[in-house]
Amino acid sequence: xxxxVKVKQILLDEKTDYNVVVKGWIRSFRNNQFIALNDGxxxxxxxxxxxxxxxxxxxxxxxTTGAAISVSGQVIPSMGKGQRVxxxxxxxxxxxxxxxxxxxxxxxxxxxxxxxxxxxxxRFRTNTFGAIFRLRHALAFAVHKFFxxxxxxxxxxxxxxxxxxxxxxxxxxxxxxxxxxxxxTESGEINYKEDFFGRATNLTVSGQLEGELxxxxxxxxxxxxxxxxxxxxxxxxxxxxxxxxxxxMAFYDLEENMNLAEAFIKYVLSYxxxxxxxxxxxxxxxxLEEEKQKPQxxxxxxxxxEKLEFVLNNEFVRITYTEAxxxxxxxxxxxxxxxxxxxxxxxxxxxxxxxxxxxEKHFKKPVILTDYPKAIKxxxxxxxxxxxxxxxxxxxxxxxxxxxxxxxxxxxxxKLVTRMEEMHLPVExxxxxxxxxxxxxxxHAGFGLGFERLVLxxxxxxxxxxxxxxxxxxxxxxx
Amino acid sequence: xxxxVKVKQILLDEKTDYNVVVKGWIRSFRNNQFIALNDGxxxxxxxxxxxxxxxxxxxxxxxTTGAAISVSGQVIPSMGKGQRVxxxxxxxxxxxxxxxxxxxxxxxxxxxxxxxxxxxxxRFRTNTFGAIFRLRHALAFAVHKFFxxxxxxxxxxxxxxxxxxxxxxxxxxxxxxxxxxxxxTESGEINYKEDFFGRATNLTVSGQLEGELxxxxxxxxxxxxxxxxxxxxxxxxxxxxxxxxxxxMAFYDLEENMNLAEAFIKYVLSYxxxxxxxxxxxxxxxxLEEEKQKPQxxxxxxxxxEKLEFVLNNEFVRITYTEAxxxxxxxxxxxxxxxxxxxxxxxxxxxxxxxxxxxEKHFKKPVILTDYPKAIKxxxxxxxxxxxxxxxxxxxxxxxxxxxxxxxxxxxxxKLVTRMEEMHLPVExxxxxxxxxxxxxxxHAGFGLGFERLVLxxxxxxxxxxxxxxxxxxxxxxx
Numbered sequence: 001x002x003x004x005v006k007v008k009q010i011l012l013d014e015k016t017d018y019n020v021v022v023k024g025w026i027r028s029f030r031n032n033q034f035i036a037l038n039d040g041x042x043x044x045x046x047x048x049x050x051x052x053x054x055x056x057x058x059x060x061x062x063x064t065t066g067a068a069i070s071v072s073g074q075v076i077p078s079m080g081k082g083q084r085v086x087x088x089x090x091x092x093x094x095x096x097x098x099x100x101x102x103x104x105x106x107x108x109x110x111x112x113x114x115x116x117x118x119x120x121x122x123r124f125r126t127n128t129f130g131a132i133f134r135l136r137h138a139l140a141f142a143v144h145k146f147f148x149x150x151x152x153x154x155x156x157x158x159x160x161x162x163x164x165x166x167x168x169x170x171x172x173x174x175x176x177x178x179x180x181x182x183x184x185t186e187s188g189e190i191n192y193k194e195d196f197f198g199r200a201t202n203l204t205v206s207g208q209l210e211g212e213l214x215x216x217x218x219x220x221x222x223x224x225x226x227x228x229x230x231x232x233x234x235x236x237x238x239x240x241x242x243x244x245x246x247x248x249m250a251f252y253d254l255e256e257n258m259n260l261a262e263a264f265i266k267y268v269l270s271y272x273x274x275x276x277x278x279x280x281x282x283x284x285x286x287x288l289e290e291e292k293q294k295p296q297x298x299x300x301x302x303x304x305x306e307k308l309e310f311v312l313n314n315e316f317v318r319i320t321y322t323e324a325x326x327x328x329x330x331x332x333x334x335x336x337x338x339x340x341x342x343x344x345x346x347x348x349x350x351x352x353x354x355x356x357x358x359x360e361k362h363f364k365k366p367v368i369l370t371d372y373p374k375a376i377k378x379x380x381x382x383x384x385x386x387x388x389x390x391x392x393x394x395x396x397x398x399x400x401x402x403x404x405x406x407x408x409x410x411x412x413x414x415k416l417v418t419r420m421e422e423m424h425l426p427v428e429x430x431x432x433x434x435x436x437x438x439x440x441x442x443x444h445a446g447f448g449l450g451f452e453r454l455v456l457x458x459x460x461x462x463x464x465x466x467x468x469x470x471x472x473x474x475x476x477x478x479x
Numbered sequence: 480x481x482x483x484v485k486v487k488q489i490l491l492d493e494k495t496d497y498n499v500v501v502k503g504w505i506r507s508f509r510n511n512q513f514i515a516l517n518d519g520x521x522x523x524x525x526x527x528x529x530x531x532x533x534x535x536x537x538x539x540x541x542x543t544t545g546a547a548i549s550v551s552g553q554v555i556p557s558m559g560k561g562q563r564v565x566x567x568x569x570x571x572x573x574x575x576x577x578x579x580x581x582x583x584x585x586x587x588x589x590x591x592x593x594x595x596x597x598x599x600x601x602r603f604r605t606n607t608f609g610a611i612f613r614l615r616h617a618l619a620f621a622v623h624k625f626f627x628x629x630x631x632x633x634x635x636x637x638x639x640x641x642x643x644x645x646x647x648x649x650x651x652x653x654x655x656x657x658x659x660x661x662x663x664t665e666s667g668e669i670n671y672k673e674d675f676f677g678r679a680t681n682l683t684v685s686g687q688l689e690g691e692l693x694x695x696x697x698x699x700x701x702x703x704x705x706x707x708x709x710x711x712x713x714x715x716x717x718x719x720x721x722x723x724x725x726x727x728m729a730f731y732d733l734e735e736n737m738n739l740a741e742a743f744i745k746y747v748l749s750y751x752x753x754x755x756x757x758x759x760x761x762x763x764x765x766x767l768e769e770e771k772q773k774p775q776x777x778x779x780x781x782x783x784x785e786k787l788e789f790v791l792n793n794e795f796v797r798i799t800y801t802e803a804x805x806x807x808x809x810x811x812x813x814x815x816x817x818x819x820x821x822x823x824x825x826x827x828x829x830x831x832x833x834x835x836x837x838x839e840k841h842f843k844k845p846v847i848l849t850d851y852p853k854a855i856k857x858x859x860x861x862x863x864x865x866x867x868x869x870x871x872x873x874x875x876x877x878x879x880x881x882x883x884x885x886x887x888x889x890x891x892x893x894k895l896v897t898r899m900e901e902m903h904l905p906v907e908x909x910x911x912x913x914x915x916x917x918x919x920x921x922x923h924a925g926f927g928l929g930f931e932r933l934v935l936x937x938x939x940x941x942x943x944x945x946x947x948x949x950x951x952x953x954x955x956x957x958x
Contacts, residue, residue, distance in 0.1 A: 023730040040697035068921035096920030124696030176709040198954035217603030219521035249500040441575030442547035475677035
């Protein structure tokens with residue numbers, strides 16, 4: 001018997017006159033003769049031509065959109081448009097029927113993204129989500145490939161944690177208590193000593209602190225794992241559960257950190273352009289059609305692929321927070337009071353509107369902002385000599401805003417402890433973290449990249465819920 | 480100024496007469512002249528030779544084990560044993576001191592694995608844990624490489640979930656409630672409608688069910704993510720948080736599933752042997768020394784590397800559960816009542832002692848057991864014609880026991896629902912899962928591999944807490 005071959009391979013090979021077995025799902029069936037068959041290996045279908053005379057009417061009726069079939073046949077040159085080869089069916093077997101009256105993807109009208117979110121367990125079967133999640137795969141693989149080639153160690157930092165890396169960020173509680181009857185101490189508090197881990201635990205908001213422990217042994221490490229925020233943000237940019245990549249490098253200063261981050265982003269986008277061209281072309285076309293619904297002046301100047309290539313071919317702009325404030329202060333939307341938050345003085349936290357102005361209007365390029373006021377940044381960032389700013393860097397992307405947040409870390413034990421005390425952090429409890437500064441401390445730096453924001457940028461999608469398989473958001477944890 | 484080069488590179492190149500900068504941590508300093516410097520890129524140190532006359536006594540005193548230094552110098556041929564090249568220091572800077580009175584890894588006696596578990600944030604700096612976690616990295620990378628080459632899509636299945644894939648397995652609760660005052664309904668129950676996700680949620684025990692949704696669109700998918708068990712198992716083989724790899728393949732039957740699993744395990748072990756030979760040799764030596772403490776008859780017949788090569792070079796034995804029961808029934812430990820659980824009749828669940836007998840005594844090879852009684856397996860496994868068994872397969876490894884559990888899945892809607900009802904599973908709630916059998920169902924199969932068990936096997940370590948960076952176990956969630 002012939003071997004099963006994936007559709008992607010048959011289309012790629014363009015060979016003819018050999019026998020194959022293909023298995024997949026019917027995307028369409030027309031003229032009682034032409035099946036467009038998809039097996040998920042690519043968005044492209046292979047055309048299967050059946051000989052009506054050898055097929056019973058009963059079988060014909062079962063060849064409906066969504067049905068799973070196995071076809072044994074001969075690969076021959078195709079007369080049809082858009083394909084070089086097709087399969088002349090010799091044997092055809094229905095593996096699983098699909099009732100056209102009930103199948104949600106049966107609709108002739110294109111289902112909306114909102115509707116597809118409700119049937120996230122089936123949306124993988126559409127061209128749009130096929131392309132998105134193959135792209136997501138390619139980006140994830142490129143992440144590992146990049147760091148592996150550079151000798152970084154992939155470190156699985158803990159998901160359940162008793163520490164709170166950012167000193168802020170709302171966290172989810174993890175417990176094995178019966179919530180109705182948690183054990184109490186004599187004074188009526190929850191008795192966490194009786195909980196599974198013998199203490200209160202949460203879901204991690206970042207693997208950075210643990211990553212630093214690794215960096216101070218292996219030199220270069222990275223994490224790539226799920227992180228969590230129990231924040232009630234119902235926006236197109238926030239998820240309660242998302243995947244983050246956090247490299248941490250001993251002996252790196254802020255500039256080397258920026259260089260790595262820029263090289264990293266360019267590497268993974270370039271990998272996707274090379275390996276997932278068809279998926280990207282499909283998504284570019286989708287975006288183009290979506291944009292046609294918008295008024296002229298709201299449309300993007302660049303198509304998706306142009307935009308990715310633009311990022312690859314241009315150096316990111318690097319300016320300090322102080323320089324950014326000057327630009328924003330003197331900007332038209334600030335002077336004409338178009339910003340919702342007017343920039344009046346140094347020290348202001350930048351809002352999404354300001355970041356977008358810098359990236360999309362002023363520079364028209366990705367921008368790296370450095371040296372933020374220490375008051376608006378985390379305790380672990382290296383303090384500058386000026387006493388006011390820290391060696392932070394955020395990378396801002398068009399349409400996305402912050403895609404990377406990083407810093408050189410404060411390696412000086414005394415400075416770090418003083419800052420922790422100022423910020424009322426539990427110095428004693430974090431003794432393990434401080435050990436990195438006690439024993440062989442060294443300059444080091446790192447950053448975090450929200451993986452879904454990267455996929456959002458690369459796919460040209462507008463809502464972060466459409467680039468993660470099963471989004472977790474306020475009031476929603478389906479599937 | 481010269482470029483910083485990693486130690487691994489300098490040792491690999493074996494070039495001489497060029498200038499470099501190296502940065503790392505002092506492993507030892509002897510004769511006031513020879514520094515063994517490690518930067519985490521390899522377990523091997525580079526010898527840095529300092530010219531005593533150009534160094535102040537004050538600096539000499541600070542050259543202690545664990546201190547971080549930067550050295551600029553010339554790579555020259557080494558006269559010493561065990562290395563081809565060394566560095567003649569030109570400039571030396573202390574980046575971070577390390578007080579020998581306080582540094583826990585200062586001890587002259589080799590610290591025990593138990594003690595190192597307590598200082599898991601520092602144990603990365605030892606040779607043993609350096610080797611283990613570089614090996615873990617290599618295995619993780621090989622996992623992605625294997626599946627990427629085969630066209631599988633890496634699917635991030637959800638961590639927070641409202642479903643319970645195995646219908647068993649104790650789960651951790653995830654909530655954003657204040658545990659002291661959760662909102663109650665009128666009838667006094669916890670009002671989960673007010674919780675973050677609007678329903679009760681838990682940490683996933685498996686991504687399989689969601690993985691199946693992906694497989695029925697992409698054909699082949701895999702997951703690689705954290706999974707959780709709130710089981711009070713304080714053993715050397717159990718963790719409350721561990722990483723699992725779960726491939727799921729449309730159109731695969733049980734045999735193809737076994738073929739894939741066997742090829743997969745061999746691929747990743749072979750990758751490690753090729754890319755992490757030095758780490759494995761170190762771990763082999765460690766194991767050998769550990770085994771010397773044991774009585775002769777308890778020692779392994781093979782060294783670590785021999786054992787890995789043995790797995791690569793031998794086909795796994797494939798037998799049915801029924802055949803295994805026959806072997807066990809007639810085995811010496813069963814007849815002489817040495818087993819704690821005697822095998823008396825077909826249907827008995829196999830204990831670790833039985834698995835070990837089959838693998839370590841009877842076949843002396845990895846064994847794949849298939850076609851288990853349906854009563855002891857999960858609801859989703861494909862039912863055999865005999866009405867008694869299911870198309871399950873477990874792969875058993877020497878010293879580890881079950882390393883893979885998998886099955887062909889029941890693709891028939893009616894059979895699956897009947898089984899779910901027999902097992903009192905919430906059919907209605909799992910309607911999304913059943914949709915895969917309603918719309919274009921197809922034969923499919925998959926398996927799960929506990930990543931830490933793989934690392935345990937490959938590293939020759941005895942306790943699973945030593946192969947994950949920060950183990951989560953009952954009463955312990957440090958760091």
